[in-house]
Amino acid sequence: MTSPIFALADEYITSYAQLDPMFAGAVGIKGDFGVATDFGPDAVEQRAKLDRDTLARLAALESTGPADDLARLHMAERLQVAVDRHDAGEWRRALRVPYGLLQSLVGYIDLAPRETEGDWRLNAARMRAIPEMLATWRQTLNAGIETGQTVAVRQALEGAKQARRTAESRVFDKHLQAYGDGPQAADLREAADAAYAAFAAAADYLEQTYAPRAAPTDGVGEERYLLAARSTLGAVLDPRDAYAWAWDELHRIEAEMEAEAERLLPGAGLDAVIAHLDATEALDTAEEYLAWLQDRHRGALEALNGVHFDIDPRLMDLDVQLVHGSSAGSAYYTGPSEDLTRPGRTWWPVADRERFRVWGELTTVFHEGVPGHHLQIGQSKVAGDGLSRFAKVLGTVSGHAEGWALYAERLCDDLGWFTEPGTRLGMLKGSALRAARVVIDVGWHLGYPLPAAEAKRHGERWDFDTALDVLTTRGRIAEHRAHPEIVRYAGWPGQAICYKLGERAWVAARDEAKAAAGAGFDLKAWHTAALNLGPIGLDNLAAVLRGE
Known part of the structure; x- marks a missing residue:
């Protein structure tokens, strides 16, 4: 497809990768985007502006057919809820345990290629970027402290444990051992040690600075919960x-x-x-x-x-x-x-x-x-x-x-x-x-x-x-x-x-298709068609699957 909507989708991914190099590396987008993502308030606002601008441009484009309709539906839904969450200040609560930034940083290293000496230089660069990324992340958490938009104290203390465990278990050493005593061994060790020190510093920050100012209760309430569920x-x-x-x-x-x-x-x-x-x-x-x-x-x-x-x-x-x-x-x-x-x-x-x-x-x-x-x-x-x-x-x-x-x-x-x-x-x-x-x-x-x-x-x-x-x-x-x-x-x-609400939606959509087709229902064909549609929000799933 070379339609304006598809071209906008392609442009958005490239622009987002430039603003979030860690995302680009984690999902395997080819290009020279750097290795360090800025998680500070100004950079977060840049990414939100990209979302807003893309939404406005998307609304002005004409569709050229069903593939465009599907692309527009999905992009508009995803970008709008992202903007709504940003405007609600959720970006200031940038701490989630165990599947949040702390885990993602480990995954960023684990997913790096390791075939050539150039790949190993990339491994070292990514590990060396971790202190910088954690430092900008703390700026955003500090912004949340200033506005009273923090996560619960439990998340702060559990996050501290996660960060400290990451440092103390030396999670990247397995990669250093795989590399052996090659010409970059010392550089890789120095980069890993810097990353471990940064995780330990993050643990201290969460325990000593953030936790005393964190929200006392775990529940987020109806307004925040319904917005999170939309996402x-x-x-x-x-x-x-x-x-x-x-x-x-x-x-x-x-x-x-x-x-x-x-x-x-x-x-x-x-x-x-x-x-x-x-x-x-x-x-x-x-x-x-x-x-x-x-x-x-x-x-x-x-x-x-x-x-x-x-x-x-x-x-x-x-x-x-x-x-x-x-x-x-x-x-x-x-x-x-x-x-x-x-x-x-x-x-x-x-x-x-x-x-x-x-x-x-x-x-x-x-x-x-x-x-x-x-x-x-x-x-x-x-x-x-x-x-x-x-x-x-x-x-x-x-x-x-x-x-x-x-x-x-x-x-x-x-x-x-x-x-x-x-x-x-x-x-x-x-x-x-x-x-x-x-x-x-x-x-x-x-x-x-x-x-x-x-x-x-x-x-x-x-x-x-x-x-x-x-x-x-x-x-x-x-x-x-x-x-x-x-x-x-x-x-x-x-x-x-x-999981369960998604399963309920998938089963309902399949049963609806089965009832409509009667004895001619082909489950294999339905699965193929469903997967080829790509990701869809659950509010739109049944209608898209029935071709509306």
């Missing part, structure tokens, strides 16, 4: 409907879990079945765990390709990485670079685990890999001229992406893929976790009361301990993930709801 869902949320629906969904899943446990070990009960699986369906070393993950990723790609999906050959390369010293409680995915020279990757935090209960993680392989994030996000990169560069590179909507990935887990159940002992119960357990996330996130941030029956079990009011209790007893989350998950919900309002 993550691409939709206007009815929070009371979502809260009630999620409790009902949790009860439905729990009943199905009980039935599955009865099938596995009749008469034992759910808790005993889970304990049995933990004891019998687990691996004892990180090496075994990595080999298991690689085998399951590869098996899913091979089983899906040409049968349930037509997977582009360029997406058949999917890398699997274990992550040591990470504060992240759960696995995550990073997409291919723009030119596809860097493959998509799934990342699996090891934490302090000595055993790996894989019966509960097969469903996450499908979620993070295929047919989940890798297939969806990767497909947008290979979709050709039908998608704008904005949609391919920057336009992810969490509700759309996480909803698809959870839908992918359900699809694998429909396909009968959970055949290993306990793996279907693992899928149901994961779905219960996602339903629990909705009730926790909405209830905690908006201060909703727990339903009467639930209040007898967990308490009448939401706080950190109540959220932790619901997550561990109802979401049945692995112990090493529980605390960072709750911290994440506190610091990233509206994100935890994306």
Whole structure:
């Protein structure tokens, strides 16, 4: 496509990359943009001005057809909510744990290429830029202190722990060891040491300067929450409907879990079945765990390709990485670079685990890999001229992406893929976790009361301990993930709801298409068409899928 709208999308990505070199490097945009992003107030305002100016120019352009219509719809929705969040002052609250800037800086180094001496010079430059980037970030946090727009004290203290852990675990040393004693060894060591010192200084700042001035409570209230939900869902949320629906969904899943446990070990009960699986369906070393993950990723790609999906050959390369010293409680995915020279990757935090209960993680392989994030996000990169560069590179909507990935887990159940002992119960357990996330996130941030029956079990009011209790007893989350998950919900309002509410939207759209087509419904064709549309906010998903 060479339409004015597509040209504007391309221009926007290039301009944004110039204003945010770290973004350009992380997503793999080729070009000489530098290595350090300025996170200070003036630079943040520059990026917001780009959004405003692009919105105004977009509104003045004529559409030349359906591809333009889709590009305009998506760009306008994403840019408008970004401007609205900026104008509300959310930019001053630039701290989120564990998936915020501190984690992104580590990912920025982890994603750097390492094939040539030039690549290693880039690694050193990126590490050397970390002190500068953290310094400008503190300027923005200070602006929030001055205006009384801060995150909660819990985020500040947890952020300090994350920054200190990053420094003390020397997370970049694995790369230095991989390089060895080549000509840049000393420069790489000096750059890494400077980065570690900067993370330690950030921890001191968060503990000593920011935390004493941070907001006392975790909940963000209705106005901020609904704005956050617009950003993550691409939709206007009815929070009371979502809260009630999620409790009902949790009860439905729990009943199905009980039935599955009865099938596995009749008469034992759910808790005993889970304990049995933990004891019998687990691996004892990180090496075994990595080999298991690689085998399951590869098996899913091979089983899906040409049968349930037509997977582009360029997406058949999917890398699997274990992550040591990470504060992240759960696995995550990073997409291919723009030119596809860097493959998509799934990342699996090891934490302090000595055993790996894989019966509960097969469903996450499908979620993070295929047919989940890798297939969806990767497909947008290979979709050709039908998608704008904005949609391919920057336009992810969490509700759309996480909803698809959870839908992918359900699809694998429909396909009968959970055949290993306990793996279907693992899928149901994961779905219960996602339903629990909705009730926790909405209830905690908006201060909703727990339903009467639930209040007898967990308490009448939401706080950190109540959220932790619901997550561990109802979401049945692995112990090493529980605390960072709750911290994440506190610091990233509206994100935890994306999975289940996104899945609900995807299932509704598929069922609508199936009802309309009747016996002629082709699920493979529907999946192909849906993925080729790229990211879409949930408010527009059903209409776009039906071709309106």
